[in-house]
Amino acid sequence: MDSIGELARAHADLWKHLFGFLPSTALNCLVELGVPDLIQNHGKPMTISEIVGKLSITNPSKTRCLGSMMDILAHSGFLSREVKGVEEEDIAYSLTPASRLLLKNEPHNLRPFVFYLLGKIVAGPWPLLGQWIKNDVPTAFETCYGIPFWELATKSEFGPLVNEAMAVDARIIGETIVNECKAVFEGLTSIVDVAGGTGTLATIIVKNFPTIKCKVFDLPYVVADLQDSENIEFIGGDMFEEIPHAHVALLKYILHDWSDEKCIIILKKCKESILSADHKGGKLIIIDMVRREDDDAHRQFVGLALDVYLSAYMNGKERSEKEWAKLFLDSGFGTYKITPITGLQTLIEVYCIGGNECSVLILTLFVFLLNQCDWKIHLILAKQIPFLRRAFTFREGPSCTCDNSGLMQVVGFEKKRLKLGN
Ligand SMILES: C[S@@+](CC[C@H](N)C(=O)[O-])C[C@H]1O[C@@H](n2cnc3c(N)ncnc32)[C@H](O)[C@@H]1O
Incomplete structure (x- = not known):
């Protein structure tokens, strides 16, 4: 270091990075304690002493810790903080649109996503990233648990946790696309939602487009107890072997879970499904992120964070347009249309131009x-x-x-x- 000042600044900067995990840890803790619901039920901004009173916390260091976690989340803009004076009683917290998504009664409640992403199972591999990068094991997840992500999901209570998280996300994305991308679905007769989870997205699609019949295809344990309805059929199977036939194959948050080699197998299976359905104009509808060099700072950060998560946990990736295009070409498609939707995701229509490579x-x-x-x-x-x-x-x-x-x-x-x- 050139000067003591520079050394001190570097020292301070390192401290900030050492505690970079705290906003999400604080968020997890507040959701576990039900703090967003307490604030909502209070009907007006709530002070720390009112919150700890409701939680029956008496230990002063726990009260202080809770207050500091609230401040960390206020600092990042996740909570709103009102200061009317210098006393503790003059500081009160309220919810923002993002923290309202953690209310139990909120129709778009994303609490299951917090329990999944910040829960113990997903937390396990994070400290092992260095070890994984040096070893020969495909993922940090396998370095930690000895089996791949989707295998553990099939065999343990982790599976229902993932399914519930995906379902609440699908509700928000589903409502967004049926509003913003109506033309994409108009005139379609049948869709297979490939690895479609417990059918939330399919339910929203058939509600908005009643002439579409949907097949929700996922691993047998995911769909085993789900009831078919007039327009929705649940089918268990393995997308690497065969995908049920339909006019259109829908893939939400699937291809980003897998390597290019695995994606090519999935896409070729989708192509067989579409072509054998004997419909002209069959296509894929993909909902995933398309990363761009000119993404704003927020999108860039989430894109990078998801890329780290997906590569370390599943050997997947968040792709750029160039990477998507290569994937389509390598699996015999080649033409596509990108429609950004509000939020972080993008809808990509990929056209089937025939089986002839x-x-x-x-x-x-x-x-x-x-x-x-x-x-x-x-x-x-x-x-x-x-x-x-x-x-x-x-x-x-x-x-x-x-x-x-x-x-x-x-x-x-x-x-x-x-x-x-x-
Ligand atoms: C990230 S989730 C996405 C679920 C759903 N498409 C959504 O966005 O709500 C990935 C899904 O892939 C399913 N899956 C994993 N391996 C599969 C396989 N070999 N065949 C079929 N589905 C599979 C999982 O069970 C899970 O439901």
């Missing part, structure tokens, strides 16, 4: 050549050849829209680029 190759070459042309030529060609309209991938946003006939309208083209899959 050769046609994929020719199309790729053709569009590679097109990509070398002036963009106006793209548009002229796209207007003339309906097949090409689908072959172009474009990002929907303020400067690019698609009219009812599927014709691309490009506004402010300097910001956008039309391109095919890779």
Whole structure:
């Protein structure tokens, strides 16, 4: 270090990083104690002494610790903190939209996600990341527990914990996509929700699109006790062996759990499922993250955090558009359309252009050549050849829209680029 000042600043910085785990630890503790519900039921901002009174805590160091955890969460913006004076009684806490998601009676209650991600089983492998990076074991999860993630889920109480967490997330994502991406589902007749958990997403889809029949396909233990309904059929099986036939295969939070090699197997099985359903215009609908260089700081952090989690726990990854495109091409698809949805996730439609790998190759070459042309030529060609309209991938946003006939309208083209899959 050049100076004592620099040394002291570095020392302070290290302390901050040493305790970087505390916001999530504090969050877990407050949810366990039911603090968000206490604040909500209180009807107005609540002081620490009111909270500890409700929790019947008398030990002063526990009271102090709880207050400091509340302050850590207020500091990160997860709780709101009102200060009216210098006394402890002058400080009161209230909920923010994010902390309201932890209320027991909130319809979009995400408490099960806290219990899953911050619970003991997921906590186990984190201290073993260094050991895992040096050993020959595929994941830190296996370094800790000796078996892969989904195997432990099948064999223990961890499975229901994961299923419940996924179901509450699916409720929020499901309601978002049926509102923001109606056109994606219009006209579809059948969907197989591949590794669709306990069917929350399928339930939302059939409620909003009653003409769609949904097959929810997952590991046998997940669907064993679930009852079919008029539009939903639960099917147990292994997606690496065979996927039930349908017009469309839906994959939410599946491909990010697996390596590229495993994803190619899943995608090829999906393709067989779609093609053998004998429907024209079959497609995949993928809901996952698409990481981008220009993501804002929040998205970048969550993207990186999930990437670390998925690679260390399941040998999966959060992919960039380039990585997705390669995956589609390598599994015989090749054309796709990306629609960002509110929040962190993205909906990707991947089109099935036939079982013939050769046609994929020719199309790729053709569009590679097109990509070398002036963009106006793209548009002229796209207007003339309906097949090409689908072959172009474009990002929907303020400067690019698609009219009812599927014709691309490009506004402010300097910001956008039309391109095919890779
Ligand atoms: C991250 S969860 C996503 C669940 C659901 N799609 C959602 O987003 O709510 C992954 C799902 O994959 C299922 N799964 C894991 N391995 C599978 C396999 N070989 N065949 C079918 N499903 C599998 C798990 O049981 C789990 O439900």
